[in-house]
Amino acid sequence: MTTMSPVMRMAHDISAQFRHLSLGEAADVIADHMRKFWDPRMRAQLVADVEQAGIHCDSHVAAAARLLRSGGG
Amino acid sequence: MALLKEPDLGTPAKPGPATVSVEVDGHPVTVPEGTSVMRAAALSGIDIPKLCATDSLDAFGSCRLCLVEIAGRPSTPASCTTPVTDGMRVRIQTPRLEKLRQGVMELYISDHPLDCLTCSANGDCELQDMSGVVGLRQVRYGYEGENHLDLDKDTSNPYFDFDPSKCIACSRCVRACGEVQGTFALTIEGRGFESKVSAGAGELFLDSECVSCGACVQACPTATLQEKSVVDLGMPNRTVLTTCAYCGVGCSFKAELRGDELVRMVPYKDGGANEGHSCVKGRFAFGYATHPERVTTPMVRDSIDDEWREVDWDTAISHVARRFRELQDTYGQGAIGGITSSRCTNEEVYVVQKMVRAAFGNNNVDTCARVCHSPTGYGLKQTFGTSAGTQDFRSVAQADVIVVIGANPTDAHPVFASRMKRRLREGAKLIVADPRRIDLVRSAHIEASHHLQLTPGTNVAVVNAMAHVVVTEGLTDESFVADRCEDFDAWSEFIAREENSPEAIEAITGVPAAELRDAARLYATGGNAAIYYGLGVTEHSQGSTMVMGMANLAMATGNIGREGVGVNPLRGQNNVQGSCDMGSFPHELSGYRHVSDDAVREVFETLWQRPIVAEPGLRIPNMFDSALDGSFRGLFVQGEDIAQSDPNTSHVTEALRALDLLVVQDLFLNETAKFAHVFLPGTSFLEKDGTFTNAERRINRVRPVMPPKTGKHEWEVPGEIARAMGYEMSYKHPREIMAEIASVTPTFAGVSFEKLDKLGSVQWPCNDAAPEGTPTMHVDAFVRGKGKFVPTPFVATTERSSRKFPLLLTTGRILSQYNVGAQTRRTANVTWHPEDVLELHPHDAEERGIGDGDEVTLASRVGRTRLRALLSDRMPVGVVYTTFHHPDTGANVVTTENSDWATNCPEYKVTAVQVGKGVTR
Numbered sequence: 002m003t004t005m006s007p008v009m010r011m012a013h014d015i016s017a018q019f020r021h022l023s024l025g026e027a028a029d030v031i032a033d034h035m036r037k038f039w040d041p042r043m044r045a046q047l048v049a050d051v052e053q054a055g056i057h058c059d060s061h062v063a064a065a066a067r068l069l070r071s072g073g074g
Numbered sequence: 075m076a077l078l079k080e081p082d083l084g085t086p087a088k089p090g091p092a093t094v095s096v097e098v099d100g101h102p103v104t105v106p107e108g109t110s111v112m113r114a115a116a117l118s119g120i121d122i123p124k125l126c127a128t129d130s131l132d133a134f135g136s137c138r139l140c141l142v143e144i145a146g147r148p149s150t151p152a153s154c155t156t157p158v159t160d161g162m163r164v165r166i167q168t169p170r171l172e173k174l175r176q177g178v179m180e181l182y183i184s185d186h187p188l189d190c191l192t193c194s195a196n197g198d199c200e201l202q203d204m205s206g207v208v209g210l211r212q213v214r215y216g217y218e219g220e221n222h223l224d225l226d227k228d229t230s231n232p233y234f235d236f237d238p239s240k241c242i243a244c245s246r247c248v249r250a251c252g253e254v255q256g257t258f259a260l261t262i263e264g265r266g267f268e269s270k271v272s273a274g275a276g277e278l279f280l281d282s283e284c285v286s287c288g289a290c291v292q293a294c295p296t297a298t299l300q301e302k303s304v305v306d307l308g309m310p311n312r313t314v315l316t317t318c319a320y321c322g323v324g325c326s327f328k329a330e331l332r333g334d335e336l337v338r339m340v341p342y343k344d345g346g347a348n349e350g351h352s353c354v355k356g357r358f359a360f361g362y363a364t365h366p367e368r369v370t371t372p373m374v375r376d377s378i379d380d381e382w383r384e385v386d387w388d389t390a391i392s393h394v395a396r397r398f399r400e401l402q403d404t405y406g407q408g409a410i411g412g413i414t415s416s417r418c419t420n421e422e423v424y425v426v427q428k429m430v431r432a433a434f435g436n437n438n439v440d441t442c443a444r445v446c447h448s449p450t451g452y453g454l455k456q457t458f459g460t461s462a463g464t465q466d467f468r469s470v471a472q473a474d475v476i477v478v479i480g481a482n483p484t485d486a487h488p489v490f491a492s493r494m495k496r497r498l499r500e501g502a503k504l505i506v507a508d509p510r511r512i513d514l515v516r517s518a519h520i521e522a523s524h525h526l527q528l529t530p531g532t533n534v535a536v537v538n539a540m541a542h543v544v545v546t547e548g549l550t551d552e553s554f555v556a557d558r559c560e561d562f563d564a565w566s567e568f569i570a571r572e573e574n575s576p577e578a579i580e581a582i583t584g585v586p587a588a589e590l591r592d593a594a595r596l597y598a599t600g601g602n603a604a605i606y607y608g609l610g611v612t613e614h615s616q617g618s619t620m621v622m623g624m625a626n627l628a629m630a631t632g633n634i635g636r637e638g639v640g641v642n643p644l645r646g647q648n649n650v651q652g653s654c655d656m657g658s659f660p661h662e663l664s665g666y667r668h669v670s671d672d673a674v675r676e677v678f679e680t681l682w683q684r685p686i687v688a689e690p691g692l693r694i695p696n697m698f699d700s701a702l703d704g705s706f707r708g709l710f711v712q713g714e715d716i717a718q719s720d721p722n723t724s725h726v727t728e729a730l731r732a733l734d735l736l737v738v739q740d741l742f743l744n745e746t747a748k749f750a751h752v753f754l755p756g757t758s759f760l761e762k763d764g765t766f767t768n769a770e771r772r773i774n775r776v777r778p779v780m781p782p783k784t785g786k787h788e789w790e791v792p793g794e795i796a797r798a799m800g801y802e803m804s805y806k807h808p809r810e811i812m813a814e815i816a817s818v819t820p821t822f823a824g825v826s827f828e829k830l831d832k833l834g835s836v837q838w839p840c841n842d843a844a845p846e847g848t849p850t851m852h853v854d855a856f857v858r859g860k861g862k863f864v865p866t867p868f869v870a871t872t873e874r875s876s877r878k879f880p881l882l883l884t885t886g887r888i889l890s891q892y893n894v895g896a897q898t899r900r901t902a903n904v905t906w907h908p909e910d911v912l913e914l915h916p917h918d919a920e921e922r923g924i925g926d927g928d929e930v931t932l933a934s935r936v937g938r939t940r941l942r943a944l945l946s947d948r949m950p951v952g953v954v955y956t957t958f959h960h961p962d963t964g965a966n967v968v969t970t971e972n973s974d975w976a977t978n979c980p981e982y983k984v985t986a987v988q989v990g991k992g993v994t995r
């Protein structure tokens with residue numbers, strides 16, 4: 002049913018919880034959550050997966066991934 | 075110690091200060107108002123003869139053995155039913171009383187078999203004792219008259235016998251079943267000479283409503299109700315005080331042995347969690363510890379297709395250490411990890427996480443709580459500041475409104491359920507939120523005011539709607555919110571939105587709006603309101619959100635910080651709380667402190683002399699994913715059967731197969747061990763020395779009843795692996811491990827084996843501020859300072875019913891079995907649950923041509939399994955239910971990889987399925 006990678010699926014699950022926030026606020030919260038709870042290899046994987054998905058990626062997930070990348074994962 | 079006989083003061087204690095002074099045979103004593111003469115006498119050191127009275131039950135006054143004389147009264151009243159009055163003068167030993175008591179005893183004995191010397195209760199029979207105490211010397215009535223001596227024994231229960239020929243109709247069993255257990259399975263049939271105890275309408279015990287808790291056996295003063303083990307092995311002669319290793323209630327027990335053989339487990343009256351009660355598992359189902367299938371020797375093999383080779387401990391440990399190091403050398407420091415078990419002691423868990431963090435040098439440690447209560451950790455930490463239930467169990471006796479959400483305490487937390495039922499019988503109101511009509515909704519003398527029978531997966535919508543009613547109908551506790559909380563305005567603006575109203579969510583949740591409104595009003599205005607919840611809250615895609623939603627609701631109504639209220643997780647396994655407290659999560663060190671906190675890390679680094687990684691490690695599901703992508707290669711699993719207990723079995727087994735080294739430490743060759751390369755034998759709770767922490771944060775001692783059958787304590791093993799890997803880590807006794815835990819964990823700072831041995835138990839936080847522990851949390855301030863309101867928008871799970879999978883499956887457990895059943899399946903508890911069944915509504919069954927007892931196929935998008943159908947109108951139409959106690963059924967073959975967004979706790983409670991008659995492919 003789902004062909005997303007595990008980290009992509011989890012990132013979508015997280016971002017679905019923060020639709021009530023603006024994109025910028027949501028990205029902060031999501032990236033912060035991932036820094037607190039995700040092993041660095043999962044964050045690196047997400048950044049790679051988002052890059053590969055390009056414009057097809059969910060905007061919240063992509064924004065959070067950008068923060069992870071710029072903040073050094 | 076020698077056999078511990080706890081004092082029996084005859085009638086229950088009365089609350090309040092000691093204000094009433096009386097004199098018993100010249101001895102002065104002062105007691106609380108309402109205390110019986112019998113209890114007052116016992117407190118003054120004088121035991122009044124008794125048969126029908128015991129201090130776990132309300133006085134009944136039927137045997138007339140406890141008669142006394144009271145100055146100024148001509149009669150001889152029963153001391154058990156007579157309350158003291160100030161200045162009362164009581165006489166216990168007078169010739170008149172002696173004669174009366176001898177007369178009573180003579181009647182009892184004349185209808186009782188005189189086989190004392192060969193009776194199983196010889197030495198532990200109150201009838202025998204009392205005959206001596208009252209000085210009975212002759213029995214004038216023979217057996218010629220009518221008597222009960224020929225009545226048949228009922229041996230149907232696998233654990234105890236009922237021999238009515240020995241019954242003295244004191245009714246203690248009947249009252250224990252009602253008052254203590256709350257099941258009301260027993261009655262006294264008939265009157266006078268005809269009266270006899272009966273389970274149901276003349277049924278056998280096994281066929282009756284009896285849940286085999288054993289309270290009646292414990293209460294019976296004679297050998298009428300007697301453990302089979304006592305009949306077989308004889309009366310025990312020594313006691314070891316310990317703690318049950320099954321559920322999160324954490325009952326205290328007297329393990330009673332005859333020599334080195336465990337004869338029976340008797341719940342301990344001084345046990346803080348259980349106060350003398352227990353369930354069938356803790357009292358009776360301990361036989362697994364000596365089951366022939368237990369493996370007690372280490373074993374290794376190169377490939378999972380090879381046969382196991384038995385080896386000695388040193389060989390096994392050096393093999394494990396060498397292979398782990400090789401994997402790290404080849405694939406990196408983060409390529410290995412460990413999983414701790416909630417069935418192990420705090421000390422055993424602590425050393426595993428220390429082995430991972432200090433010897434492995436990473437944070438890849440997780441615990442089986444990942445799959446049950448990790449959302450509790452997240453949700454309560456965000457809102458209150460720490461991951462812990464707010465109350466002790468005793469608190470429920472002060473609750474006026476009890477809300478049970480996604481929990482089935484009568485099956486999963488039976489002893490707490492008995493306490494709760496007692497309070498409900500006293501008049502507290504009950505709200506149940508559950509898709510299934512659990513027993514609590516309607517049972518003997520209990521009826522829920524509201525059963526919110528919601529569609530699985532809609533918890534958050536329901537709790538939001540309750541909060542919506544509170545906020546929009548002006549039911550908020552404004553002063554509590556203003557004084558104690560923060561972020562209320564943003565939250566209340568969110569929750570007051572129309573989309574959160576009961577009317578707006580009715581179509582999604584299936585809960586009638588009017589009913590939900592009434593329930594919310596009752597919660598907010600009915601007095602002390604307490605929430606108790608279980609895995610029906612946490613095991614959802616929004617498990618953490620739901621925990622925060624309940625916390626919001628409790629704060630908004632001021633139901634936090636005193637007795638009778640609170641938000642309380644009912645923990646599944648005995649040491650879920652403890653294993654989480656001990657730093658088993660990959661992002662937290664002991665006491666729930668994040669690994670990124672430099673000051674916290676420094677404490678550990680100084681003591682351990684190793685750097686701690688400041689980044690979180692892998693959680694269990696991430697370990698599986700990383701095993702499949704090749705970055706995770708070796709795993710140590712302590713006492714957990716992840717291949718059976720974790721969701722989406724085929725995904726899990728694929729991941730386990732991908733590992734280069736899987737080390738399993740367990741009692742039995744479980745499902746996970748099928749994929750292991752090293753098997754290290756574990757110890758049962760009867761061999762352990764340490765502590766468990768129950769759902770009310772109570773730290774209890776577990777004391778060994780026998781030496782480890784494996785030749786090694788389980789707490790020694792991680793230290794030996796660590797040492798073989800080059801990291802020095804050793805302890806001489808588990809007490810040293812607890813001392814280390816206390817030295818690095820502020821909430822445990824005051825805990826030591828010595829203190830536990832002295833006080834019995836303590837509830838953390840236990841430190842200088844609270845040297846004897848903390849029964850109620852967040853009393854004057856929250857752990858995080860202010861309680862934080864967090865908006866909790868409802869987001870529907872992606873797991874939806876469809877044309878192909880039109881039903882929703884939810885899972886749970888039953889009373890007699892425990893978790894994956896590794897222990898209980900190896901006891902006579904299988905009498906009650908020989909297989910997992912699929913409960914479904916008769917309508918759903920009929921549509922599919924399924925009859926009761928038919929074999930059916932249960933299929934989801936990830937797998938299929940076979941089960942027997944049980945038609946039941948407990949289920950709403952469209953929802954089916956099963957348990958996961960048996961590996962043959964493997965209910966988790968069908969559960970999916972969906973999980974809680976915040977913690978990855980699996981969404982066990984919602985799986986779209988189809989059910990078909992027969993076995994289909």
Ligand code: SF4
Nearest residue numbers: 251284285287288290
């Ligand atoms: S074992 Fe428990 S449930 Fe069964 S009859 Fe005795 S008290 Fe009642």
Ligand code: SF4
Nearest residue numbers: 241242244245247294
């Ligand atoms: S079975 Fe035991 S407890 Fe019950 S009435 Fe008979 S003697 Fe009393």
Ligand code: SF4
Nearest residue numbers: 318320321325353356
């Ligand atoms: S299983 Fe739970 S309720 Fe039953 S005796 Fe053990 S701790 Fe108590």
Ligand code: FES
Nearest residue numbers: 126135137138154
């Ligand atoms: S003990 Fe008081 S009447 Fe039986």
